[in-house]
Amino acid sequence: MSKYDRRQFMKTAGAVVGASLALGMSAGVSNAFAADFATAKVNTTKLAVTDKTVKVGILHSSTGTMAISETGSIQAEKLAIAQINASGGILGRKIEIIQEDGASDWPTFAEKSKKLLENDHTAAVFGCWTSASRKAALPVFEKDNGLLFYPTFYEGLEQSKNVFYTGQEATQQILAGLDWVAKEKKAKTYYLIGSDYIWPRTSMKIARKHIEQHLGGKVVGEEYVALGDTQFGSVINKIKLKKPDVIYAAVVGGSNVAWFKQLNAAGINSKKQTLLTISVTEDEVLGIGGENLEGFYSAMKYFQSVKNPNNEKFVADFKKMWGPKSVIGDVTQAAYLGPWLWKAAVERAGSFDVDKVVVALPGYEMKTAPEGYVKVDPNHHLWSKARIGKWRADGQVDVVYESPLIKPDPFPKGYQ
Amino acid sequence: MFGYSMADIGNIVVMQGFSGLSLFSVLLLMALGLAIIFGQMGVINMAHGEFMTIGAYTTVFLSKLAVKYDIVNYYFVFAIIAAFIIAFAIGYLVEFVLIRHLYKRPLDTLLATWGLSLVMQQIFRSTFGAKEVSAELPQWLLGAFQPTSDIEIPINGVFVMGLAAVVTFGVFLFMFRSRWGLNVRATVQNRVMAGAVGINTKKVDRVTFALGCGIAGVAGAAFTTIASTGPTTGSLYIVDSFMVVVFGGAASLMGTIASAFGIAQAQSILQFFMTSSMGKVTTLLVIVLILMMKPEGLFAAKVRK
Numbered sequence: 058m059s060k061y062d063r064r065q066f067m068k069t070a071g072a073v074v075g076a077s078l079a080l081g082m083s084a085g086v087s088n089a090f091a092a093d094f095a096t097a098k099v100n101t102t103k104l105a106v107t108d109k110t111v112k113v114g115i116l117h118s119s120t121g122t123m124a125i126s127e128t129g130s131i132q133a134e135k136l137a138i139a140q141i142n143a144s145g146g147i148l149g150r151k152i153e154i155i156q157e158d159g160a161s162d163w164p165t166f167a168e169k170s171k172k173l174l175e176n177d178h179t180a181a182v183f184g185c186w187t188s189a190s191r192k193a194a195l196p197v198f199e200k201d202n203g204l205l206f207y208p209t210f211y212e213g214l215e216q217s218k219n220v221f222y223t224g225q226e227a228t229q230q231i232l233a234g235l236d237w238v239a240k241e242k243k244a245k246t247y248y249l250i251g252s253d254y255i256w257p258r259t260s261m262k263i264a265r266k267h268i269e270q271h272l273g274g275k276v277v278g279e280e281y282v283a284l285g286d287t288q289f290g291s292v293i294n295k296i297k298l299k300k301p302d303v304i305y306a307a308v309v310g311g312s313n314v315a316w317f318k319q320l321n322a323a324g325i326n327s328k329k330q331t332l333l334t335i336s337v338t339e340d341e342v343l344g345i346g347g348e349n350l351e352g353f354y355s356a357m358k359y360f361q362s363v364k365n366p367n368n369e370k371f372v373a374d375f376k377k378m379w380g381p382k383s384v385i386g387d388v389t390q391a392a393y394l395g396p397w398l399w400k401a402a403v404e405r406a407g408s409f410d411v412d413k414v415v416v417a418l419p420g421y422e423m424k425t426a427p428e429g430y431v432k433v434d435p436n437h438h439l440w441s442k443a444r445i446g447k448w449r450a451d452g453q454v455d456v457v458y459e460s461p462l463i464k465p466d467p468f469p470k471g472y473q
Numbered sequence: 474m475f476g477y478s479m480a481d482i483g484n485i486v487v488m489q490g491f492s493g494l495s496l497f498s499v500l501l502l503m504a505l506g507l508a509i510i511f512g513q514m515g516v517i518n519m520a521h522g523e524f525m526t527i528g529a530y531t532t533v534f535l536s537k538l539a540v541k542y543d544i545v546n547y548y549f550v551f552a553i554i555a556a557f558i559i560a561f562a563i564g565y566l567v568e569f570v571l572i573r574h575l576y577k578r579p580l581d582t583l584l585a586t587w588g589l590s591l592v593m594q595q596i597f598r599s600t601f602g603a604k605e606v607s608a609e610l611p612q613w614l615l616g617a618f619q620p621t622s623d624i625e626i627p628i629n630g631v632f633v634m635g636l637a638a639v640v641t642f643g644v645f646l647f648m649f650r651s652r653w654g655l656n657v658r659a660t661v662q663n664r665v666m667a668g669a670v671g672i673n674t675k676k677v678d679r680v681t682f683a684l685g686c687g688i689a690g691v692a693g694a695a696f697t698t699i700a701s702t703g704p705t706t707g708s709l710y711i712v713d714s715f716m717v718v719v720f721g722g723a724a725s726l727m728g729t730i731a732s733a734f735g736i737a738q739a740q741s742i743l744q745f746f747m748t749s750s751m752g753k754v755t756t757l758l759v760i761v762l763i764l765m766m767k768p769e770g771l772f773a774a775k776v777r778k
Contacts, residue, residue, distance in 0.1 A: 119603070120595065120598065121705070122705045122708075124598060124603035124704070125603050125604050125605055125703055128602075128603045128604065253749075253750045280748055280749055281748060281749065281750050282749040282750065283749070283750050283753055285708075285709045286749070286753070287696075287699065287700040287709060288496050288499065288740075290489075290491075290492025290493075290495055290496060290630075290741060291489065291492055291740075291741050291742075291744035291745040291749070291752070292744065292749050293492075294485055294488050294489050294492060294745060295745060297484075297485065297488065297625075298477060298481060298485050311605065311700060311701060311703060311705075311706060311709055314605060314607065314700055314701030315699055315700035315701070318607075318629075318698075318699055318700065318701075319627065319699060321615070321616070322615070322616065322617060322627035322628065322629045322630065322699075323488075323617055323625055323627050324616070324617035324619070324625035324627075340604065341605075343604050343605065343606065343607075344604065344605030344606060344607055344701035344702075344703070345607065345701065346607045348615075
């Protein structure tokens with residue numbers, strides 16, 4: 058496609074829109090060549106798409122406190138994009154990455170989103186990690202009609218035209234785990250503990266409702282510790298006094314490590330106590346130490362040790378790119394899905410235009426996901442399974458339970 | 474307290490008492506180095522937390538070596554000494570390059586050391602990676618000591634307590650029973666006169682600063698037993714450290730000890746009866762109130778003018 062042709066197309070923009078729609082419908086082929094998809098047709102909204110390339114943004118914290126968690130997501134997104142490029146790109150175009158650093162600072166996420174959308178005109182952005190950063194960036198994406206793929210499991214209660222959520226919303230992570238622990242461990246009494254911010258609080262609210270209304274259990278304690286707090290002596294003594302059947306934990310960051318170390322040092326280990334957490338993935342174990350977690354349970358949708366051919370390939374590719382020692386946690390896998398889902402949506406739409414991509418993605422079934430099969434729901438979240446993993450001393454899990462596919466329900470009735 | 478047996482309550486009182494003492498030793502270790510630098514020299518060292526991180530990374534690094542050579546059971550003592558030496562050396566260098574030019578501008582030291590802390594954090598991140606890491610701990614530091622079947626005392630807590638006692642005692646010997654300590658106190662009281670009687674005040678400053686940093690390194694090494702190590706670990710501790718020192722009265726080591734004890738007990742007890750966050754908030758409120766009435770802190774003493 059020469060430049061001359063492109064100008065011609067621009068002049069007759071009206072006709073082009075119709076043509077691109079027609080083309081989009083007929084062209085669901087993945088090995089498309091750029092020539093089949095004229096830039097002017099696949100990009101009517103001035104995105105950074107040329108005949109050979111398309112620009113996307115990666116927006117995570119590579120500095121600051123959140124760098125610990127977000128590094129894995131950056132790596133996964135880069136891996137997916139490298140693989141897509143190696144297999145011919147999207148609509149014949151290579152993906153170019155513009156990486157921005159949110160620096161663990163929420164206003165920075167908003168600013169960088171603005172830059173990625175208004176200056177760079179990126180066709181999609183893969184990014185954000187904490188809910189706070191997503192909430193900061195969301196208004197920008199909605200105003201500039203951008204497209205964000207968000208990887209983290211989160212508290213739900215949100216749905217935006219401009220965002221696809223590739224992690225679990227709260228009910229997908231919480232309900233199946235609690236059902237399992239009530240059934241398998243005959244748990245009646247629960248002690249809830251989390252860090253003091255929106256995600257643990259919303260999650261615990263849902264957990265408490267489920268325990269009290271559906272499982273016939275009792276919550277004997279609910280506790281929130283300040284972010285970054287590393288002293289758990291008093292909390293652990295309270296737990297010892299209450300003797301709950303299950304400790305249900307959502308402590309994050311540096312506190313998480315201190316919490317498990319001190320729990321163990323205080324003599325609470327898996328021989329005496331059932332503990333189910335929704336905030337420990339393989340990434341966190343590096344800091345906590347496998348020996349402090351051995352025998353405790355995590356509820357996630359993905360673990361590195363999930364057995365299926367997709368995952369074996371994914372783990373091998375990830376280690377090849379990022380080193381044999383790297384580990385893959387739940388969010389890292391969810392981040393890996395983002396670029397692939399976007400590719401599928403663009404190809405279904407036959408266009409990079411956000412409005413068309415957003416309509417094309419719901420209903421898409423991804424059979425090559427490392428976690429197994431996922432489906433995009435009209436509410437922009439994914440259908441996925443919940444899994445319970447039992448931690449081993451080597452920092453990996455044995456998957457002890459796998460739920461059926463769960464429909465995402467970001468606004469669960471009766472849980473708010 | 475209702476619905477629990479007397480035995481249960483007795484056990485909890487013992488364990489709760491211990492966690493208060495354990496928190497006390499943690500706060501004391503954190504604050505001692507800062508008390509020396511801030512209290513004796515009047516330098517507001519915002520990079521104090523990062524010197525703890527240096528100690529922590531030293532321990533983590535040595536633990537990797539120890540695993541390799543199969544000496545995990547013995548290395549920890551050496552790790553603490555190494556943490557002290559390395560933090561001391563870096564502190565010495567920092568004083569020479571940065572701090573000594575800013576003695577007459579206390580607010581600028583605040584900014585400069587804050588900048589230094591950011592630089593150090595990023596150096597940690599680039600060198601050791603953004604992920605949190607843990608030191609491989611010797612077997613004797615893990616688990617709990619059980620005097621009776623229902624009382625469990627964390628061994629790492631006992632260890633931190635012991636270490637805090639040793640370090641505090643060492644600091645006292647150094648400050649009040651050694652020639653060096655005499656020089657330091659003389660310089661604090663009257664710099665010009667100290668110089669006139671032949672004390673090399675510049676050298677005293679450098680060693681005092683480095684000593685504070687070295688103690689921070691020891692604290693960092695000790696904290697690998699209770700928490701993890703990451704590039705920003707230091708920032709978790711810096712606020713508590715300053716709180717202890719300011720509340721105690723900046724220039725008094727006794728004040729630091731008393732204040733660490735008071736804060737630890739208050740926080741520990743309040744967190745037991747309230748929720749964890751509320752316990753902390755209440756403690757902070759009480760501190761603010763007391764500081765409003767006694768702005769000099771618990772133990773006021775003369776500071777270098």
